[in-house]
Amino acid sequence: MAEVSLGFKPMEAFDVKGKRVLLRVDINSPIDPKTKRIVNENRIQKSLPTISWLLDHGAKLAMIAHQGDTLDYQNLIPLEEHAQKLSDGLGRPVGYIDDVCGPAAQKKVKELAEGEAILLGNLRYLCEEISTFENAVKLKAEEMLDTYLVRSLVPLFDLYINDAFAAAHRNAPSMVAFQELLPSAAGPLFFKEVSALTKVMKSPEHPSVFVLGGAKISDAFGMMEQVLSSGTADKILACGVTGEVMLIASGRRLGKATDKFLADKGLDVFIEPAAKYLKEYPGRIIAPDDLAYEENGKRQELSIEALPKEALFLDIGTKTIERFEAEIKAAGTVFVNGPAGVFEDDKFAKGTQRVWQAIASAPGYTVVGGGDSVNAAARFTNMSDYSYVCTAGGAMVRFLSGKKLPLIAAMEKAGKKWK
Secondary structure (H helix, E strand, O other), rough: OOOOOOOOOEEHHHHOOOOOOEEEEEOOEEOOOOOOOOOOHHHHHHHHHHHHHHHOOOEEEEOOOOOOOOOOOHHHOEEEOHHHHHHHOOOOOOOOOOOOOHHHHHHHHHHOOOOOEEOOOHHOOOOOHHHHHHHHHHHOOHHHHOOOOHHHHHHHHHHHEEEOOOHOOOOOHHHHHHHHHEEEEHHHHHHHHHHHHHHHHOOOOOOEEEEOOOOOOOHHHHHHOOOHHHHOOOEEEEOOOHHHHOOOOOHOOOOHHHHHHHHOOHHHHHHHHHHHHHHHOOOOOOOOOEEEEEEEOEEEEHHHOOOOOOEEEEEHHHHHHHHHHHHHHOOOEEEEEOOOOOOOHHHOOHHHHHHHHHHOOOOOOOOOOOOOHHHHHHHHHOHHHHHHEOOOOHHHHHHHOHHHHHHHHHHHHHHHHHO
């Protein structure tokens, strides 16, 4: 994949031998709610080439990363298993200390030898690194230099490398502040992510089809107008809750159960913009033709002409699946974010399974992004069948919405400062 030209250096431009290098990775992984064990290693696996290169070239490597947040507290766990999986993937030991940047962590960093690595404790243990702090305090990068993380770690390092594009939308000290005080570079995964998304956004092969689903429909609506108005997407295949909202916006009544679900989740606010997009971009947003629901413990399907129905709709129906498969097969570019239904339940996995299999076998350029989308890809298809599997979720949505990401702004600033 051709890499885009960015206003900052790749890590390969630096001599790292004997240098203490601070590497920010994003290995935040889906966690089984019962066992608290990692269930998908996509981000961990994609970080391995960067880490391996640094160690092979003699860096004294310390890594910082996060897992979970205040918004998904159930996933806020130590990074010990992450370190073990990094060790297994690299075929060499990665140390771990359950301390983010305190005296114990600092001592371990000072003791690092060339070609040795350690993963420090979960960044989200620090209030400065959680989303509620970011949203409430709103610091600029230059105002973060007195944060505990930055003032504790900066004196120990010669170089800062960021390879955490998946967290590029976060305005946190670990993402944007070290560039103010240390020579900085980006890792290869960073460039690959930006290159893949730039290809989708700036130079897609047409027809370009976006498959937007899932329950977190703020992601879909965050990028929808931008990709439609710019011509990035010729068509949007709306499934999941996004598809239901589009049906309601087109004048369909789905039923009181769906109305209550949308209202309780605060998702009914998307009905008005959905109606606007349907009017402004006629024929370019394809909503479901039929839907699936549960009755007497079994999957049932009904045509949208048979609506309303007092049931929750948990998947797209067979007619919709076949229509989506045909659109995907004819596409030059396919981007997918959000599953077609509640694929974790086997009764409602059909839509996601068949749509994902269509994308995996499509002749065009295919990009999968977002945690649930990647999980579905891993479950139903061979990950190597996609042109690119993106590690990012929120950052990907912001990027495709045309918004400047805090990390990219910080790296561009560092590129000018540390020539």
